[in-house]
Amino acid sequence: MITIADVHKIFNKGKANQVNAVNGLTLEIKDGEFLVVVGSNGSGKTTILNLIAGSILPDKGNISIDGTDVTKLPDYKRSQWIARVFQNPLSGTAPDLSILDNFRLASLRTKTKGLSVGVNDAFKKQVQEKVANLGMGLQDKIEQPMGTLSGGQRQALTLLMSVMDSCKVLLLDEPTAALDPRSADVVMRTADTLIKDFKLTAVFITHNLKDAFNYGTRIIQMGEGLIINDLSGKDKASLKQNDLFNWFA
Amino acid sequence: MDFYLTALLQGLCFSAIALGIYISMKIFNIPDITTDGSYTLGGVVTAVLLTNHQPTYIILPAVILAGAMAGALTGIIHTKLKINALLAGILVMTALYSVNLTILGRSNLPLINLPSLFTIVNVVSDPNQNTFLILAIFVVLITFLIGYLLKTDFGIAMRATGNSESMIRSLGVNTDRMKITGLALANALTALSGYLVAQFQGFADISMGIGIVIVGLGSVIIAETLINWFKLTSVWLSLVLVLAGAVIFQLVLAFTLSVGVDPKLLKIVTAGFVLVIVSLPRLSLLKSS
Numbered sequence: 001m002i003t004i005a006d007v008h009k010i011f012n013k014g015k016a017n018q019v020n021a022v023n024g025l026t027l028e029i030k031d032g033e034f035l036v037v038v039g040s041n042g043s044g045k046t047t048i049l050n051l052i053a054g055s056i057l058p059d060k061g062n063i064s065i066d067g068t069d070v071t072k073l074p075d076y077k078r079s080q081w082i083a084r085v086f087q088n089p090l091s092g093t094a095p096d097l098s099i100l101d102n103f104r105l106a107s108l109r110t111k112t113k114g115l116s117v118g119v120n121d122a123f124k125k126q127v128q129e130k131v132a133n134l135g136m137g138l139q140d141k142i143e144q145p146m147g148t149l150s151g152g153q154r155q156a157l158t159l160l161m162s163v164m165d166s167c168k169v170l171l172l173d174e175p176t177a178a179l180d181p182r183s184a185d186v187v188m189r190t191a192d193t194l195i196k197d198f199k200l201t202a203v204f205i206t207h208n209l210k211d212a213f214n215y216g217t218r219i220i221q222m223g224e225g226l227i228i229n230d231l232s233g234k235d236k237a238s239l240k241q242n243d244l245f246n247w248f249a
Numbered sequence: 250m251d252f253y254l255t256a257l258l259q260g261l262c263f264s265a266i267a268l269g270i271y272i273s274m275k276i277f278n279i280p281d282i283t284t285d286g287s288y289t290l291g292g293v294v295t296a297v298l299l300t301n302h303q304p305t306y307i308i309l310p311a312v313i314l315a316g317a318m319a320g321a322l323t324g325i326i327h328t329k330l331k332i333n334a335l336l337a338g339i340l341v342m343t344a345l346y347s348v349n350l351t352i353l354g355r356s357n358l359p360l361i362n363l364p365s366l367f368t369i370v371n372v373v374s375d376p377n378q379n380t381f382l383i384l385a386i387f388v389v390l391i392t393f394l395i396g397y398l399l400k401t402d403f404g405i406a407m408r409a410t411g412n413s414e415s416m417i418r419s420l421g422v423n424t425d426r427m428k429i430t431g432l433a434l435a436n437a438l439t440a441l442s443g444y445l446v447a448q449f450q451g452f453a454d455i456s457m458g459i460g461i462v463i464v465g466l467g468s469v470i471i472a473e474t475l476i477n478w479f480k481l482t483s484v485w486l487s488l489v490l491v492l493a494g495a496v497i498f499q500l501v502l503a504f505t506l507s508v509g510v511d512p513k514l515l516k517i518v519t520a521g522f523v524l525v526i527v528s529l530p531r532l533s534l535l536k537s538s
Contacts (some may be wrong), residue, residue, distance in 0.1 A: 079421035086415060094412040101405045109420045113406040145482060
C-alpha cells in the first residue's frame, strides 16, 4: 500500500516562476489497485508520480510504501519496490547497451550489481523466452543495441524489464504518449496483462481518455495539485466515456 | 627504425591513459581533465618511491591509489557539490600541481641507474625488445582487467550510468557513487601511464603532464572513428581499438618529427591532427549527402 499524507511540493519557491505543483495532497493506493490519473497540463500528475518514485522529495508531508516511511529515501533506494516506465522511451532503457544487458540490469533492480559476469547462456535463454511472448519477433535481436529499436518496442521491453525482478509498484508516466496508435495499444495491453498476472499496484498517468476509460480499477482527476474527482470499484466500472469528457469541460 | 620502435613503446605507455579517457569520456560521458595532474602524480610518486629504493609491489599500488584519489576527488566535487565536471577537473588538476611539486621536492628527478619495471626481468638481451615485451604484457593485463570489469554486472551498470541516468537510477544504482568510482578508475589508469612513462624515459618532471589529456583524447577519438566505421558493438574490440589508437597517435607524431617538422611545432601538429580526426567523419558525411 502507498500512503501519501498531506504532501506539498513547490518549485522555484519565492521566484517569479514559482509553481505550486502539489498542495497538501492525501492519497491512499491499495495493494493491487490500478490507479489511473488524469488531469490537465500542470495539474501535478507527473509531480505526484515523481514524488512516489523519489526522483523529487516533498517539501512537507509523508509518503510510505508498505508501511515503510520513504519520505526521504532517494529514487535508487525506492527501486526495491518500484519499477518505472517513462513518457520518453529513451529514458527507460540504455540505448547503447544491448537488449540483453538492459534486461540483466533490470533483473538486478533490487540486488547489488556485483563483480561477476551474469550474462550467460541460461540468462540469455530466459530473456529470449520472455521477449518472445511479446510477439514482436525481438527474441532473435537481443544482442542488438536497444537504440536500434522503435519507441513502441522499447516501451514494451521496458514493461517486461519491470517484472524481471520482484516488483510491487509499477509507475507508468504517459507510456504511450510518444507512440503511434497501434504500438500504443500493444504497450497498454501488455501493461494491463502484467499488472494482473503479477498482481502489481499500478499508477498510470494518461491524457488519453479512452485508455483512462478502458483500463484501471480506480480513476482520479487532478487539478491545481489536488484530487478533484475520485472513483473506484463499481463507480469506475459504471463510468461512461462521456462523463469523463465532461470532467474536462 | 629505432625511431618508430620508440614511438610504439611510447604508445603502449600511453595506452593506460587512453583507456582512462575512454572510461571517463565514452563510458561515463564526463569530460574529465584531471588527467594532466593525475598523470604527473603517477610519474612523481613512481620517481620518489624508486629513488627511495621501494620495490614494484609497493610502487604499483601506491600509484593506483594516488590516481584513484585524485579522480575520486574530482568525482566528489562534480556530484556532491554539483559543479560542472570540466571545472571540477580543472580545480583538481591545478591543485595537483602543488601536490606534485611537494612530493617531488624539485621540478625534475632523474632515475638513471635505478632498477625499474623494465629491468626487473631480462627476457631478451636487447633492452628495447625487453621493454616492449614487459610493456605488452602489462598492457594486455590491464586491458583484460578492464574488459572483464565492463562485462560484469557492475560494469553493465557503469556503462548504463553514462548512457541513461534516469533508467539506471530507477534500477537501483546510486549514480553519484558510480561516477565517483568511474573517475577514480579512469585516473588510476592515467596515473599508471605516468608510472610507465617515468620509468621509460628515466625521469619524472613536474611539467610532464602538460597537454597530456590530448594524447588520451586523440587515441580515443581515433578508436571511436574506427568503431563507427566498422559499426562495432563488442566491448573487447572497442578496448583493442583504443590501444591501437594510442599507438597510431604516437606513430603519427613520430612520422611528423621524422619528416623534419620543427619539434617546437609538435603541440600544434598534435592539436591539428586531433582536429582532423574529429572532423573526418563529418567531412566525409558532407561529401556523400
